[in-house]
Amino acid sequence: MKSEWSSRWKASSQPRKQRKYRFNAPLHVRHRLMSVRLSKELKGQLGKRSLPVRKGDEVRVMSGSGRKTTGAVSRVDLSSLKVYAEGITVKKVDGSEVQRALEPSNLMITKLNMDDKMRRKQLERKALVKKEVIAKEKKEKRD
Structure with missing residues (x-):
C-alpha cells in the first residue's frame, strides 16, 4: 500500500483501503463519488x-x-x-x-x-445506448 492511489483498492473489503481509496482519489474519481x-x-x-x-x-x-x-x-x-x-x-x-x-x-x-451542453449530450448519448441494449435484449428473448 505504498503507492499514492490505486483503482484496485476499491475492490478490497478492508475498511482502511476503502478509506484510502476515497481520501487519496484524484478529481475525476472524486467527481464520480x-x-x-x-x-x-x-x-x-x-x-x-x-x-x-x-x-x-x-x-x-x-x-x-x-x-x-x-x-x-x-x-x-x-x-x-x-x-x-x-x-x-x-x-x-x-x-x-x-x-x-x-x-x-x-x-x-x-x-x-441542463445549462451545460456537454452534460446534455452525455445524457442523450447514454439514453440512446441504453435503448439499444434494451431493444437487443428483447430481440434475443424472442428468438
Missing part, C-alpha cells in the same frame, strides 16, 4: 439511477436533521466530498447562519441543471 440518486420522474426520463451532482441542481435532503428540505446546489466541494445547498443552513454560536455541509448519499436530485 459525488453521485446523487435521481427522483422517480427523472429516473423514468433518463433511464439512470444516479448522476454526479452539479451546481444549480435542485436537491432534496432525504435523511438527517434537515430532512425533506429542498434547495438549489450552490457549491460542490470535491476535497471534502460535501454538497452545499441554498436554504439549508445551520446557526452558529454567534448567531450567524452558514450553509450546512451535506453528504451526497443523503440527497436526491429533483431537478437537473
